[in-house]
Every structure is written in structure tokens, then in C-alpha cells.
Amino acid sequence: MRKFYTLLTLNLGSQMTAEIGEIRLPVSEAFYISIQNVRRRFTRVAITTASVTLGIAFFVSLMMMASFQAQTGGTGIQPYMYWLLFISLLVCGVGITNSMLIAVAERYKEIGTYKCLGALDRHILEMFLIEAMLVGGIGGTSGYIIGLVAAIVYAFANPAVGITTAFSSLTQPNPAVPLAGTMPVALGLLLLGIGIAVLLSLIATLYPAYYAARLNPADALRYEI
Amino acid sequence: MALRYEYTVETEDLAKYYKMGVYIVKALDGVNLKIRRGEYVSIMGPSGAGKTTLFNMIGGLDRPTRGKVYIDEVDISKLDAYELAWLRARKIGYIFQTFNLIPVLSAMENVMLPMIFAGVRREERIRRARELLERVGLGERLYHRPTELSGGQQQRVAIARALANDPAIILADEPTGNLDLQTGLEIINLMRQLNKEKGVTIVTATHDLKMIDVSDRIIYLRDGKVERIETRAEIAVEAEEF
Ligand SMILES: Nc1ncnc2c1ncn2[C@@H]1O[C@H](COP(=O)(O)OP(=O)(O)OP(=O)(O)O)[C@@H](O)[C@H]1O
Numbered sequence: 392m393r394k395f396y397t398l399l400t401l402n403l404g405s406q407m408t409a410e411i412g413e414i415r416l417p418v419s420e421a422f423y424i425s426i427q428n429v430r431r432r433f434t435r436v437a438i439t440t441a442s443v444t445l446g447i448a449f450f451v452s453l454m455m456m457a458s459f460q461a462q463t464g465g466t467g468i469q470p471y472m473y474w475l476l477f478i479s480l481l482v483c484g485v486g487i488t489n490s491m492l493i494a495v496a497e498r499y500k501e502i503g504t505y506k507c508l509g510a511l512d513r514h515i516l517e518m519f520l521i522e523a524m525l526v527g528g529i530g531g532t533s534g535y536i537i538g539l540v541a542a543i544v545y546a547f548a549n550p551a552v553g554i555t556t557a558f559s560s561l562t563q564p565n566p567a568v569p570l571a572g573t574m575p576v577a578l579g580l581l582l583l584g585i586g587i588a589v590l591l592s593l594i595a596t597l598y599p600a601y602y603a604a605r606l607n608p609a610d611a612l613r614y615e616i
Numbered sequence: 617m618a619l620r621y622e623y624t625v626e627t628e629d630l631a632k633y634y635k636m637g638v639y640i641v642k643a644l645d646g647v648n649l650k651i652r653r654g655e656y657v658s659i660m661g662p663s664g665a666g667k668t669t670l671f672n673m674i675g676g677l678d679r680p681t682r683g684k685v686y687i688d689e690v691d692i693s694k695l696d697a698y699e700l701a702w703l704r705a706r707k708i709g710y711i712f713q714t715f716n717l718i719p720v721l722s723a724m725e726n727v728m729l730p731m732i733f734a735g736v737r738r739e740e741r742i743r744r745a746r747e748l749l750e751r752v753g754l755g756e757r758l759y760h761r762p763t764e765l766s767g768g769q770q771q772r773v774a775i776a777r778a779l780a781n782d783p784a785i786i787l788a789d790e791p792t793g794n795l796d797l798q799t800g801l802e803i804i805n806l807m808r809q810l811n812k813e814k815g816v817t818i819v820t821a822t823h824d825l826k827m828i829d830v831s832d833r834i835i836y837l838r839d840g841k842v843e844r845i846e847t848r849a850e851i852a853v854e855a856e857e858f
């Protein structure tokens with residue numbers, strides 16, 4: 392029997408076992424597992440999400456306040472603000488990476504277990520990236536709400552702007568808003584805020600997820616917390 | 617399963633060395649084993665003897681420094697990452713001292729996980745997971761999460777999960793290590809019953825002397841080498857002499 396296999400190996404290379412079939416993890420199942428991870432590890436996810444929320448809240452409130460000012464003849468969105476936003480999002484991204492690296496370390500043994508059950512590297516990668524998307528979506532949405540509230544409070548407290556100006560400028564497009572200049576400001580910033588949050592979270596999670604995916608199962612299982 | 621093989625596991629001059637600075641730790645050093653289909657084998661030895669290392673090599677979780685491992689006559693060193701994942705999903709069931717259930721998933725979902733990787737249809741997954749959990753005595757705990765189960769119950773879920781894809785072999789690394797005497801005994805008996813019922817080969821690494829009674833053979837490992845092998849018949853003879 393051994394000789395038989397050796398022959399096959401010579402002829403077919405890695406297809407030596409006709410028996411070997413498919414391994415898969417449907418996206419719907421990966422999604423389900425990631426959602427469970429987000430639900431059940433709420434504290435950990437909340438910490439990661441907080442980073443996104445703050446970054447997006449800053450972005451949204453800054454853009455809205457500048458839009459209000461543009462309406463009242465003020466300076467509007469200034470070039471230096473983009474720099475400010477870029478730096479704030481960068482800081483937020485580093486925060487996500489840091490938090491996700493800890494999440495990976497906490498789950499070494501779990502990652503080893505998934506691999507024992509048949510997971511491929513890319514399945515582990517997929518699970519973490521879906522989780523990142525969820526974190527981005529949640530963080531983007533909550534960041535938008537906080538930013539919106541902050542901008543309205545600002546308009547309310549500032550007699551030079553006032554609540555009426557705020558609402559009218561939120562429902563009109565502001566061409567100075569990047570990418571979403573043709574949409575009403577409130578809607579444009581919602582889409583942009585969530586979009587940036589998801590993208591940022593994905594990029595920031597790439598390294599931790601890749602690291603997790605590459606773990607050797609024997610090493611991952613040895614790890615004790 | 618199309619083919620039946622005489623030996624589920626064979627190792628040839630299997631060795632694993634770890635480099636620790638200038639030191640070399642010989643965790644395994646030239647192990648030759650043949651484990652028959654359907655056998656229940658215990659691997660005993662003091663701490664550091666190389667039991668977990670052997671378990672990792674046979675389970676395709678790590679690559680040996682030297683030598684070969686055959687699972688159902690396939691040389692697993694020749695498999696690529698994809699084929700190894702398939703082997704782990706379909707041919708091997710793993711049981712650990714620390715249970716290693718996925719904490720965010722229920723008992724049912726844990727048992728279904730290997731079947732997802734193997735591409736089993738959803739209805740079939742549910743049917744089979746329920747059947748297995750009922751078989752290990754957890755019919756009433758299908759939707760509990762690991763934190764809501766006792767250690768013994770968690771290990772039963774792990775056993776059901778290990779059997780999910782009808783593997784050729786179950787590897788259990790100190791399955792009773794975290795359990796009290798009575799619960800440990802129940803787990804050992806359950807594994808022995810399943811071994812007989814399903815004909816699945818079981819290899820356990822253990823310190824647990826209770827394991828001796830149910831084993832067909834006991835392999836004593838020391839310093840990465842096989843010290844001696846006792847078969848059931850010999851154990852029975854020894855027992856009579858007392
Ligand atoms: N990843 C590693 N790096 C370095 N040394 C290792 C590694 N894994 C195991 N060893 C060493 O190899 C030897 C065998 O370890 P192994 O874990 O196989 O023992 P064991 O028989 O399972 O012990 P125990 O009963 O305590 O679980 C030990 O000396 C250990 O220190």
C-alpha cells in the first residue's frame with residue numbers, strides 16, 4: 392500500500408490522495424461567528440469601537456461646525472482641518488490596531504482550536520476582518536450620532552450660528568465636504584463617516600488578522616492565559 | 617469512507633528538536649509506532665516526556681524535525697496547508713485538557729463547526745450534532761454556552777465535536793487532567809464505549825492511571841523515546857500475579 396502511494400505521489404504531486412476534498416467556511420457562517428464574537432465579548436469590542444467612535448465624532452462635528460460657519464459668512468472648511476482630521480484618524484487607526492492585537496493574543500488558543508477543526512489561514516483572516524467591519528460600522532454610526540449632537544449643541548450655544556442656520560445648513564450640500572459634497576451635509580457625513588470608519592477599521596486590523604491567521608496551531612494551543 | 621486501512625497511525629524515526637539558545641531539547645527522539653485501526657492506546661510518561669509533542673506531530677499540528685507520520689497510510693509531511701486542514705477536519709478529532717470549546721458558540725454550534733469546514737449540509741449538521749450530543753448525555757444542554765456548562769459537560773461537548781466528521785482517529789491530550797476523579801472516570805468510560813461502538817481509533821496522552829484499565833496498549837514515553845509498550849494481555853497477566 393505504501394509503495395502504491397509513493398507511485399501516486401510521484402505522478403500526481405500533491406494530489407496523492409484522491410480522497411482529499413473541499414474545505415470551506417461560507418461567508419454567512421463566518422459572519423455569524425463574528426457577530427457572536429462582537430456580542431459576547433462586549434467589553435473588548437467596546438474598547439476597540441470607542442477608538443473609532445471618537446475619531447468619527449471629531450470628523451463629523453468639525454465638518455458640520457465648519458458648514459454652519461460657511462452659512463453665516465464665516466471661514467468654513469479650512470485646508471488645515473484636513474490635516475487635523477488626517478492625524479486624528481491616524482491616531483484612531485493605531486488605537487484599533489493595538490486593541491485588535493490584544494484581541495488576537497487573548498484568542499491564541501481559540502485560533503489554534505479553529506485550525507484543529509479544519510480552518511484555513513484565510514478563514515481566520517476572514518473572521519477578524521468581518522469583526523473589523525462590524526466594529527467600523529458600529530463605531531461609525533455611534534461616532535456620527537455623537538458628532539451630530541455635538542455640532543447641534545455648538546450651534547445652540549453659539550448666538551452667531553443659532554439652531555435655524557444649523558438645520559438649514561445640515562439639509563443643504565456643502566461642496567467643501569470631501570467626496571460627499573453634492574449630498575445634504577447630514578446625509579453626506581453619515582455615509583462618509585461610516586465609510587471611513589469601516590475602511591479605517593479594516594486597514595488597522597489587517598496586520599493583527601494576518602498575524603493571527605499565520606499562527607502555527609501547535610504554538611497557538613500551547614499558549615496559556 | 618471508501619478505504620479501510622490496517623494501521624491508522626504509523627510513525628517512523630519521528631523526532632522533534634527545539635532549539636533553546638545553544639541548547640537543543642529533544643522532545644521526541646526516534647519514535648517508531650504502529651497503531652491499529654480501532655485500537656485504544658494510552659501514552660504515558662512523566663511531565664516533559666514528549667506526549668504533547670507526539671500528539672502535535674500525529675495530529676498534523678506541527679512539523680517534525682526528522683522522520684515520518686502516516687495517517688491512514690498517507691505521509692502527512694507531503695501534504696500542503698489545504699490538505700492538512702482537510703486532514704484535521706475529516707480524519708482527526710482533537711480533545712484537550714482545557715476542553716477548548718469556542719466560548720462564544722453554543723454546544724450545538726461547537727459540534728457543528730467541523731462539519732461546516734467539511735461542507736456538510738445544514739440540516740444534516742443539525743441532525744448529527746443533536747444525535748452526538750444526545751449520545752454523550754447532553755440532550756438537555758444543546759443550546760448552552762461553554763461558560764454555562766461544568767467541566768465534565770464541556771469535555772462531553774468536546775468529545776461530540778471530535779466525532780462530528782466521523783474521524784479515523786481521536787487524539788486526546790490529558791482529557792481528564794482538569795476533571796475530578798469521578799467525572800474523569802465517566803469521561804474515560806465514555807471514550808472507551810465510543811471507541812467500541814464506532815470503531816474509532818483513540819490515542820490519549822495521560823498521567824491518569826485510570827486510563828490503564830481501558831487501554832488496549834500503553835506506550836511509555838520517557839525523554840522523547842519509547843521506553844516500553846505493554847499490551848492488554850500483559851497487563852491482565854500482571855494483574856493476576858498480584
Ligand atoms: N515550543 C517549544 N519550545 C521549546 N521547547 C519545547 C516546546 N514544546 C515542548 N518543548 C519541550 O519539549 C519537551 C517535551 O514537552 P511536551 O509538552 O511534549 O511534554 P509532555 O509529555 O506533554 O509533558 P506534560 O505531561 O507536562 O504535558 C519538554 O522538555 C518541553 O520543555
Ligand SMILES: [Mg+2]
Pocket residue numbers: 667668669789
Ligand atoms: Mg503535555
